Amino acid sequence: MPGPWRARLLGGGVSNTVVLAEDGARRWVLKQALGQLRVEEEWLADRGRIWRECEALRRLSPAMPAGAVPAVVFEDRDGYIFAMEAGPEAAVDWKTRLLSGRMDPAVAERVGLLLRRMIETTWHAPDWFNAFGDQTCFDQLRLDPYYRFTAARHPDLAEAFAGRIHSCRREARSLVHGDFSPKNLLVHGPEVMLIDCEVIHFGDPGFDAGFLLNHLLLKSHHERGWAAGYRECAEAFWSQARQGVPEEFRDWFLDTTMRHLGCLHLARVDGKSPAEYLEAGARDRVRDLARELILWPARSVGDVWDRLGT
DSSP: OOOOOEEEEOOOTTTEEEEEEEOSSOEEEEEEEOSBOSSSSOOBOOTTHHHHHHHHHHHHGGGSOTTSSOOEEEEETTTTEEEEEOOOTTOEEHHHHHHTTOOOHHHHHHHHHHHHHHHHHHTTOHHHHHHHOOOHHHIIIIIIIIIIHHHHHOGGGHHHHHHHHHHHHHTOOEEEOSOOOGGGEEEETTEEEEOOOTTOEEEOTHHHHHHHHHHHHHHHHHOGGGHHHHHHHHHHHHHHHGGGSOGGGHHHHHHHHHHHHHHHHHHHHHSSSOOTTOOHHHHHHHHHHHHHHHHSOOSSHHHHHHHHTO
């Protein structure tokens, strides 16, 4: 029998308040969108983004492996709150595992499969475009703080950042999660659950691929001794993710992914949301490599790590 409800505050990142509620039989996560994000710079966002997240979870569920996205339980429209089923109690976010040195290529391949499924399910699909074509929240929470803000600090690279913004809008080919990060991937045994879809939209899938690769690359700067393991995970991820794109578009997908990677790499040291675990020396190395990747985009995932020096 269910007992009394117990609740505790979870991290929630910078853009939400997140609470885990349990009664012995049920485990729910309640999420409330914030209008002003918890960062030093002013960063405002439309709280209505939370309803797009609900809709995306419901629509993606049939196309993804069982348990790969959480089920929606209820919505509170007045409070900008919704509840979803929590991941398995023993699940650990992939970021925590990676930062502790647990670099399992099989997990990375599973992550690539989730992106592959999302891309191939929605590729050039008018119904998905009609439902998620509005990029307002993505612009507020990603393009502006990551690309425009960083470009303002590096005016000589402004054209490259403008090109990526243009690509997100003009090369809209599939659904894009927009925060495809290890912190939003819960690992439980061989299974992975994708969470936090608040900036989901129909756009350039190279953003998601570049976003995930960027996190692995940042961690390679942070722990140089583990860089070879992060590289192996990156290649395993990419081997799956690229298969979501029709063969005739794979050269385009590689190019747009590598161009996003360079811009995102610089944005995580000079944008509004810098990677918190990077020390000063690592941040300088990120800047140097990011400029190289922006000016001379990599030709493959391996080429990226070759430039890092692994």
